[in-house]
Amino acid sequence: MAIPRLAAGGRWRVEAMRSLGEPLLLWFTRGQGRITVGGVTRGYGAHNAIFIPAGVMHGFEVGAQSFGTAIFFGPDSSAALPREPQHLRIRDAAPQAELSGLIDNIQRELESHRPGHDRAADLHLGLLCVWLERQSALAAEEAGRPDAARRLARAYADLLERDFRSGQGVADFARTLGVTPTHLTRVCNRTCGRSASDLLHDRVTFEARRMLSETRLPVARISESLGFTSAAYFTRAFQHRTGTTPTDFRRKG
Template sequence: MTVPDPIPAYALYGERSDEPDLLHAETIVDRAARHDWRIAPHRHVALSQIFALTAGTARMSVEGEEVALALPALVFMPRGAVHGFVFSQGTEGHVITLPDRAFPEQLGRESPLAARLSRWFVAPLDADTAHAVRLVADEHGARHAFREAALRGAAALLCARVARHAPQDSAQTHSRAAMHLDRYDALIRTHLRERWRIADYAQALNLTPQQLTRVTQAQRGMSASAYLEAQVFREARRLLAYTRMSVSEIGYRLGFDDPAYFSRAFRRNTGRTPSRYREDVDAP
């Protein structure tokens, strides 16, 4: 049985419907003002987002980390990353939302940009990227003839300019091993509660356990089992930070039937008990 994800997964901010358009563009004012300038932590399963923040102040929560943004700022948020924002009233800028399946040339696994656009990052917003954002926003709102072709071209330009700002260490070759790791990540998310063994994951990937470890060693410098454990406790940290689930509920969700054992394992992995971790995250 699939357990509902306690961290909201939205098509757009607060919306659960399929995408009604090729992409979405809106101002920060139009969206954030409806929510008292706070966007609660959430994730997008199949969408990537580009934020061009030009004036005001903003703070971002992403994957359990608090980030104060120095504006003007460019923020790239890939699919799956848990994120939220607190904006000062009147903060200016745009957010461009791109369905990954609509832009495989830029966001697909075979894209030359894929390695650069696989992780979230923050960078200064330069004039060329700000201009590319405005081109997308203008084409999105104008409804001119050949709109889709123009939007695709503008989005392609924007993605290329955003990718140029990605940290160099994220520009790893998106090889067959990287694609195996993507699939391994997806399987881990699906089967956390079932506590699959490495042999189960390897079989689902049509690999041997030894081949799977070669993949994780090449991509992340650790064995397949160590990588699995790291992903389990990464999800535990996210649930502690972004939900009010009890420690025992989180442990059960992640396949630990004994809350005491989960707490010991969490402390061994992070150096803190689950309760202490949550207190530290919640501390001002």
């Protein structure tokens, strides 16, 4: 899928913090912006390949000039994929062309009706996984071990993704991680330019928007499922973050 199409239905679908139930590879071939994966924000540009495992919280800007391809591996994929997020800056022309060629081959087979096209697409996908493995190994040699701040930010992002529906606040998450709320916020500001509270509220707001646009659950049920103590409190919080009430957001589609 072309990356700009991910924002169809609203930029919040890509910019807000959320996770997917399947692995995702973003291959940017043009443009630039910022992407946050697992609590760490980096700039991206042309010829950046960003792999995001299932369940990892992320969000990114899609600028007017941004273009590339998003590869969804499916929730039941048996492909041999990295366990950790990868942000690969592919500087050499040969691996750039190799990845673009693999993506083109996969898309061509999926769109064809020739005998064995599914099997052929799977074989090309296997080669893409090998490409990811090789480029990830090269990047790991250059990067070395992540520092303590990035490890804490990643731990917070993972915990947040697991428990954002619980109604817990930043102080509760910080206690679980064994740090103070002030230190956690300082680390988040350093690694992604946003406070721990912003990340929490952004994740909850994305889920609220998704449920309002993709389900017919009553607002009160959505409020309860996201850990709010009342529908009125949920409405005030949603309006503060989005500028509109849940009912108006749903009505506008």
